Amino acid sequence: MEDQADIFDVSAAAPIRLDHGGHRQRLRERARKGGLEALPDYELLELFLFRSIPQRDVKPLAKALLSRFGSLQGVLSAPLDDMLQVSVLDGKGKALKMTPDIALDLGLMFEATRRTVAEPLKRTTVVASWSALIDYLRVTLAHEPREQFRVLFLDNQNKLIADEVLGVGTVNHAPAYPREIMKRALEQGSSHIILVHNHPSGDPSPSQDDIEMTRAIVEAGRALGIKVHDHVIVGREGVASLRQLGAL
Structure with a gap:
């Protein structure tokens, strides 16, 4: 022993x-x-x-x-x-x-690890460092037991301004309010955003509710000149991009 x-x-x-x-x-x-x-x-x-x-x-x-x-x-x-x-x-x-x-x-x-993988995102545009972004999101959210809705706020050069949690929910739902998202984007001086949430079930496949909610946020942003680059869903089994799936 x-x-x-x-x-x-x-x-x-x-x-x-x-x-x-x-x-x-x-x-x-x-x-x-x-x-x-x-x-x-x-x-x-x-x-x-x-x-x-x-x-x-x-x-x-x-x-x-x-x-x-x-x-x-x-x-x-x-x-x-x-x-x-x-x-x-x-x-x-x-x-x-x-x-x-x-x-x-x-x-x-864990926090030290999360900040380490976030470092590349601070040195270049988020869109140009997509693999680094995915690594960061998987570390941050893949094992989160409850749904989180996060927004990455970008400047007009697509550099990261902030990553904020705007909603925490249950094992299968996190609230996301288009008006609150746009209000926060204006406060951050952000002209581009990336929506992110996780699926604690492990499967990142988007639901119909995910798609409809994303479209509502896109419409809210269009009126204010704020572009939604993507909505990324993270699960233990992988990551899904609504843009790549043609749902955005």
């Missing part, structure tokens, strides 16, 4: 303590020698949890988080309240629960 547990040495007839710190050091050594990319997801998560949870066997917690949220990205992007529901027994049979501080540490790692 990895955590400091008693085992019985027949020859010495005395209990010996296994040092869990030895496991931590061995894992760090493997990471240094073989590279972090060689580690499975649960060990990568273990390494991070070492810093938040000293002197405990964190492997069960790492595996429980991956089981609960489905993937490493799912863990890191999970809402803090959802993370707090995860608890396990450690190697000594003692309860090990997520705390607000641990959940915040994982959330910080």
